[in-house]
Amino acid sequence: MEYFRVRTDLALEAREFIEEADGEIRGVIAEEYDEKDCDVHVTKVVINSKNGAKAMGKPIGTYITLEAAGLSQPDEDYHREVSVIIAKHLQELLPKPGEEKSILVVGLGNRDVTADALGPGVVDNLYITRHMLMQFGKAAYECEKINQISAVIPGVMGKTGMESAEIVKGIVKQTKPDVIVAIDALAARNTRRLNRTIQLTNTGIHPGSGVGNHRDSITQESLGVPVIAIGIPTVVDAATIVSDAIERMKRELGENDMLFSGEGTGTLAEMNNMYVTSKDIDATIKRLGYTLSEGLNIAFDLNA
Amino acid sequence: MEYFRVRTDLALEAREFIEEADGEIRGVIAEEYDEKDCDVHVTKVVINSKNGAKAMGKPIGTYITLEAAGLSQPDEDYHREVSVIIAKHLQELLPKPGEEKSILVVGLGNRDVTADALGPGVVDNLYITRHMLMQFGKAAYECEKINQISAVIPGVMGKTGMESAEIVKGIVKQTKPDVIVAIDALAARNTRRLNRTIQLTNTGIHPGSGVGNHRDSITQESLGVPVIAIGIPTVVDAATIVSDAIERMKRELGENDMLFSGEGTGTLAEMNNMYVTSKDIDATIKRLGYTLSEGLNIAFDLNA
């Protein structure tokens, strides 16, 4: 299986993929449970050693995955419940829980590419407070505790000539937030995960991740402040989906890789610039952006 | 191979698919050539008997397919050349060549679903003349011969409660055009065809065709005036792409269908609401819509 790269941004899938082949992995702890009162399945993967990180192809840290089957459907009540659950898990990862802080939300991705427009969509719906606090102080909000929320949509390199990471770094130097929350559309390995899986992690954004494939890191290491990344897979690489189907078939047939690699390689190369996405991705991205932004709004509200 | 439907709107692919299996088909004549001075490959398939229609799963009529490899890239000069070639072949299919006539262009599809927005995009760029001719006569254009061009974007059933075919039928009754040109985004069977293949046919639009799957016909039979359909494939059904890869693999391995059908069926069902499209589909659809609308503008200009 040398001829293609398994493309997944989900720790959940990386683990599945490895376990299918090798069984348990040292340095990786996983726990799973269902949320009460709402149809959401939670998987928490903690990578706590270099060995685990190498095996998983993901950095050391915590990965919380919410699988919310109904999320791909337009059910407002369910979406509202999922926002609350997102908020709860985001609060687990935020530093200084319950205390006032300044938070910079970064909406990664490309507003003009439907499947990559999740980050910009989240920022469009956020409740922003920083400018009012700067101008009028807390008096603007008539409440005791309030977080200072700012947000930016850095845009994509082809349009800015700059890495998203460079733009964020400049803004962090200038405005000195306590923590960054970065939103991005992800690539999954399995269509079953699309538009219904939310991954939260305290490891930030790494090169090659996201639908748009960032080149530079947006992490605590590169920026000096904690970076929480939240993502939802919206596409599967077309090459991956075919490889996986063939792989499963070969396993079933007990066939040797070599027999098929020639033909397979051609087909996969052809699919190089293609992805698989849901037919209603345009409407879905809008809905998911709103649900996620509501989750952030709830998590950031110190008076709720 | 009972467990999936081969989904292609391209006569070209239907023929390939059949010929791979059965060799030549009675009642189907095909000719192929390259355009001079421009990298476009032309395939003309004429289905002239019921047998041919049955074998191809397409109605009797003429299907011209232009394969323009560079069309998926943003090269303005090449796009302009392709517009001229589209115009030439459209004129072959238009009734009363060289004479004044009234033409209603129908932009099928859904403006809010990127891969299905080709038809609306074409209408947005068309040179419309009917309203000026109705109000001021030919004086408005200072030229001897002028076609009366009108256009409509009927929208999709989920948003209108009406078949596109019903809306078009009503407008045809009211405005009595001489010919209809209907534009639609198509589904192909092969990713190699996406965004670079243009099909022109005098058989109109048939149930189940297009990215959005129309239920009713938009044809000379249903409307009483000739209907020329022009389409560009923008998606491949995800299930089709996997089936095809597996099929090719099985053929290569000489395996029996039955061995794999169980696993295969599950995988395919999962992909039911998914399609494969190019990563830059948002920008591509805009470019293709413009190139196609320019082709129509040139074809409709009697003074060129």
Added chain:
Amino acid sequence: MEYFRVRTDLALEAREFIEEADGEIRGVIAEEYDEKDCDVHVTKVVINSKNGAKAMGKPIGTYITLEAAGLSQPDEDYHREVSVIIAKHLQELLPKPGEEKSILVVGLGNRDVTADALGPGVVDNLYITRHMLMQFGKAAYECEKINQISAVIPGVMGKTGMESAEIVKGIVKQTKPDVIVAIDALAARNTRRLNRTIQLTNTGIHPGSGVGNHRDSITQESLGVPVIAIGIPTVVDAATIVSDAIERMKRELGENDMLFSGEGTGTLAEMNNMYVTSKDIDATIKRLGYTLSEGLNIAFDLNA
């Protein structure tokens, strides 16, 4: 005051304007009251004679105007209350109250001109039932009584080559609805009315009305079925606003018209293609479209 035309689509304003000058008008009955439990002022103007119609420059019929001061602000609860009030007054005007009927909603205006995009926005949010009823019958809705709702966005003449009225006429012939509800953005004479006034009338759409200035009628007379028109003023003609200011000033000063007409004419001509609109018109149009579509959804629901 010969040198400019008073441009208003609101019966309310036509009446004000006339009464300022001439006092009461024969053939026009007006009643005013405040809605209970919600800050909405209702004016009902009934024109019941040719004399009244001539004086008002509006056809015989009923004009209900809702002035909802908070409508221009983003207060969700208030918007929801206004939707209910719109529904109540729309039901007054609909034929066969409480009975099942088929209703065609027409979203007039231009989706690509912000201040004129109200009609298309309303259609985008409507609850459409006709296609489901046609395919599955009432079983699709598990309820005893259901209206058959369809909708169309005819587009503007410059892009279709057809009057909106022609398109609607064709669709009415084909699908035979019992009643038409046409939505349009209006021009007011006073900025105070913008984005907070809703006019409902059973007289349909008349030439020269709307932001886009339709040329043909969409009325019971022209289509053979009742036409209810609902509009919200989103612009004031720039020339009108200046004329009105000057007019008020002259009245205050007791000056003669003639002294100023020269300079005034120049200024007004310059403003010919200009309008006055609110700075947040983009966001406002979206909100108003949603509030209006909710009003229609409530009014059309026979089981509420």
Added chain:
Amino acid sequence: MEYFRVRTDLALEAREFIEEADGEIRGVIAEEYDEKDCDVHVTKVVINSKNGAKAMGKPIGTYITLEAAGLSQPDEDYHREVSVIIAKHLQELLPKPGEEKSILVVGLGNRDVTADALGPGVVDNLYITRHMLMQFGKAAYECEKINQISAVIPGVMGKTGMESAEIVKGIVKQTKPDVIVAIDALAARNTRRLNRTIQLTNTGIHPGSGVGNHRDSITQESLGVPVIAIGIPTVVDAATIVSDAIERMKRELGENDMLFSGEGTGTLAEMNNMYVTSKDIDATIKRLGYTLSEGLNIAFDLNA
């Protein structure tokens, strides 16, 4: 005339306004001429003393205004000519003419408010080179001299919680460009100027300027690098337009201010959140954005 503020971002208009009242101004030099071969009128205003700056309400520096009457119409050839003229005057203001440099283009304004979307529109069409030069060096462009072009759309304070100036400052610190070119939609005092007047200045962006009213400076003083600002007026404050009409009338009538101030004040307050814009502003903004971005592309091309 205390009761309203004259709102204009155009040095041209500030000068006109003052000269009407007071005649020539010390510290302000103005020269005017017509471009050869293209219908564009050039006014160059140089403010070279504190007195001039105070009188004009504008900082010391050079203001070049291009009045291009045809710019508000969709004539492609004329737009192309204007792009070349913009390029010529922009090159006059750029430091280190003919030498390679790094240029950061800043698209100010709000993408979601039509009349304020000029800046974002310009950035969308720019030819960006920085990322390619960073990754592949000059080899990427096969040419001897190339400018390093990057661009950013900072967004508006209500959506980011940050001043555009803060975001730009952070990015400047991080990426160290040699010069900034900031694009913004402006407010004029006269509708005659809308969509056809281009102002280029080496004084940057100052608080209160632009359709969106920035609070902080984007200037050489605040950023440490030269800032060239390019703007096109797309709106007139509604209050301003009425005030001006009344003012002209009073002058004509020889009346005293006081007589009218009561009524006038009420009318103007009502128009507080309103502006005057052209009816086809949506299409116009797209066209102007393209023409301006082409001007920048030409000006930045060292091999032309």
